[in-house]
Amino acid sequence: MVLLEDETLRDGLQVESRIFSLDEKLEIFRQLAGAGISRIQIGSFVNPKRVPQMTGTEELIHAIRAQKANGPLLTALILNDKGLERALLCGIEHVSMSVSMSNTHSLKNAGKPAAEALLDMAALISQARGSGLAVRAGLQCSFGCVYEGAIAEEAVLTATEKLAEAGALEVNLSDTTGMANPLAVESLVRQVQREQSGLEISLHLHDTRGLGLANMFAGYQAGVRTFDVCTGGLGGCPFVRGAAGNVPTEDALQMFSSMGVETGIDLKKICATVGTLENILGRKLPGHMKTVLDAER
């Protein structure tokens, strides 16, 4: 069994120039939940002036709650105290946080040096845990950075230790720029496991160089059981040149189910959601499995 956290509504939509309405987001959520996704990153509590795509995360959560359906675990991205406050007001139980391992990327993306961002995140983790929230903490560019090149494994291990000490339950090793390779994924995962045996590890992989699924397989072989995905392969990073989307939910679940590993997600239903997204966005998305199912009709 693996857990695929769908991030379509956050990482997927945040780089689209077309801004989704509350009703559209709610419809995508309904479809993802109906397909069997068990953890959904619903949005982020960030400055709506800076990321207008993420406006209305509160309203979306309230609308989902109003349906009173037993559903997936909701999680949202927060980056600071203000975000934590909004998350707590919404009554959400799980939050994600994230900083970059690359100083250049951190300055561009978060406006502060990586070391400072890490310290700030450790404080935010403690605060969120003290408020009763489950927390996962992400390390962007864990496998390299287009600006800085290789990122030392040792630096990632040191950062991971700080996150664990601060109370994070899960570290999200993120290949923001798609520069990871399967051997690097295996190596870093095994080292984090060795040094932080109590910490859950998840992987956030981008398909920039076509290695998303190969890296996911390598992570699975090393023991990772939680992976981030975006339906259709949406996603990217506005501050990274040439960054491509996340691993498509439908392709990831097909890989696992072909290996006999359960995801709890229905392939046909998730491909129907790819169709909904393609209709709204007016373009074909990069995932493969919708094309395969369409050809089989």
Add this chain to the structure above:
Amino acid sequence: MVLLEDETLRDGLQVESRIFSLDEKLEIFRQLAGAGISRIQIGSFVNPKRVPQMTGTEELIHAIRAQKANGPLLTALILNDKGLERALLCGIEHVSMSVSMSNTHSLKNAGKPAAEALLDMAALISQARGSGLAVRAGLQCSFGCVYEGAIAEEAVLTATEKLAEAGALEVNLSDTTGMANPLAVESLVRQVQREQSGLEISLHLHDTRGLGLANMFAGYQAGVRTFDVCTGGLGGCPFVRGAAGNVPTEDALQMFSSMGVETGIDLKKICATVGTLENILGRKLPGHMKTVLDAER
């Protein structure tokens, strides 16, 4: 070190409706050779009425020979006595042959039952070896068939034994329909290694479900060091619904070089060839690395 056999001029072009001229093929060959490809499947000796894209394989080989350049090993696909005769007349030193593990696919693609096709190929291997040619023999649909579903590992092992007995130097396990998964690749490769320790194993992988590179990585981990690729990710199979291209040469070499494994191929040069192919065909090809290099400019 891994050997990437580029099949752009054969598997790549044979499913394109646009038929490449001799000059265009020669130019693609020059570029592939110049990029450092060390084995090129140059075409096939088949019926030009049935596969017009493969007309003129003799002329192409003569034109390459006329340049008297030290270059890549040339190989070509043959399917019968007539093909072997043409290959011998050309003075080519290496041939590929191929049959399907799926009876339904064999009937559609080769017009005869799989068992009969295998016997015929064994005879052709002996004949070619007797004539001094190096031979690799392929087993299509080794990992499953869209018509018949799963293909038993045991059947592939039995077929492989026959190929080895007939004198094949290399067995090409082919995932014609893109139905392989990384664990299946690993399992089959290890079994063939165990039973046929003297036989070289190569993998021919299609990216239909996005698993081309993941399967290639799994094969590499199991010990395979020869892989088929097509520049840009061209290729397919006219007799398989929804089949997609081969693993792109440029993405495969990027995966290996990011893992510190040499291929001898120049990424920039091979991406320039992707550009040449895209210009001729008038569409974007599925490989990732040209897009990455273009974004880095």
